Amino acid sequence: MRHLRVGVAILTMGNRPDELRALLDSVAGQDLKATHIVVIGNGSPLPPLPEGTTGVELSENLGVSGGRNAALDELRKLGDVDVVVDLDDDGLLISPDVFSRLAELYARDPELGIVSFRIADERGRTQRRHVPRLRVGDPARGGYVTTFLGGGHALSLPMLDRIGGWPDEFFYAHEETDLAWRALDDGWRVLYAPEMVLQHPWTSPTRHAVYHRMVARNRVWLAKRHLPAPLVPVYLGVWTALTVVRNRSAAGLRAWAGGFAEGVRTPCGRRKPMRWRTVWRMTKLGRPPVI
Template sequence: MDAIPWHAGISVVVLTYNRRDTLCWTLRHLQGLPERPRIAVVDNGSTDGTAAMVRDVFPQVVCLRSDTNLGAAGRNLGAQWAAQVAGTPYVAFCDDDCWWQPGSLARACALLDAYPAVASLTARILVGASGKEDPTSTLMSRSPLPSADLPGRAILGFMAGATAFRAEAFLAAGGYDERFFIGGEETVLAWKLAAHGWRMVYAPELVVHHHPSPLRDSRARRALLARNAVWAAWLHLPATMAIGDTVRAMPSLAMHLGVAGWRELAHGMQWVLRERAVVGDHVVAALRLTRRQR
């Protein structure tokens, strides 16, 4: 029988791909948390020995290995594990180059227990050794959305690698769509949650530390962000807003998307338009309000 007093309320899921050494550092931080959460690593088909490292160095960490790189959708495997195997109602996500501050997971559980209409709590992100606040955290703290009776500012989105979820809400909304791969993948899931009446909250009393890995392809990420913005807009927004989002994405598309990328964008529009389902007026109104702020 497992003698470790695992925290019964929340599990931590870490998404990784070919960043074994960075992941090792992150897991040491997570295993030292006073909450003693169950931890799972979703290995997106790494080829650098990540799975073997987890098995040999962190035998108490579950490794959920995918044969292929699922991108952000790999987190779906982690959410299913948390709900169905670990048996925790809440799941906290982080990437392989960030970790939750001691005490934040316990506080997240208390807030989710106290606010049953809240699906997600996004933590304040502190970057690097200096602990400078991430600009997105600053923006979320100024959200103009009505926030009465919530444990923080209401937001229409979240940061995928710094958010604790109610597992049932995450899974019922379908999690992340594999076709978006990565880059702005939170957008569609956030709109779906809002459409189903769930609230999303920025809770700065929760903290995640982010030490960005140098192993990242910024150009590819910018291309995916622009492509995904167009797909998301035509999938769920009114035509006038979708046209505007497409126009705004064009400079980035022109700069970062190669021939293959343009072909993929056009091909993807087929399933986007086939599955197009415009979100409700309350979601559109909230989105307009947040965009006016920006």
């Protein structure tokens, strides 16, 4: 990809017009210009958008997965895109060279599928949950990983053409892990590149009312969809134990248990267990698919 063509996808609920405009200004200020910019109103009307930005208003909220798939569909219709950059609508690209750095990374490595940005608040702090490694260490240390951050990342369109898009069924929570596992099993690399920063407010995931239920349900679905049969009970057992130890809210645990039961009894899309060599590859990267 010597002449990388970047398509930008942004989801919004219509409740952050000022932040969205600031983000779009930061996208427009990149030294490598985006070929197309698509903003999805996820079940909500869109505010006025800058000239050259494509807006799509969905009649209902399709969640993160469904909304991003809608953006992918629109970018494919527009054409001339090699890499899709997904950005949170309350984020901000604070450096003008993010897209040009991406071009260099993808030009050097034809097997690079996903690039995960570093998410930092206005004081430069990165939350532990925003570092895609088991052993967090220095958030400014990059390298190959087994998952990525939803708030700011880049996806190779040839990779998406091979492995498919976002898992519509997930709606919200762990959709990045689902996509990353499919990418790794197909031979692509996932790179955490902390020099590419998306400035984002310091937040808690539990601000979403459905957090505990979705996290539990989608963990079960991840296991059912992608893990070899012997690893399914190990993965779910580890996460059950961790949840019980970490969660100090009785209401949160009840919601989590309900989501876990929902994941067990409901369909989750096609099952395609990853190969054992992918399990070994993830293990060597520091995160075997049991935690």
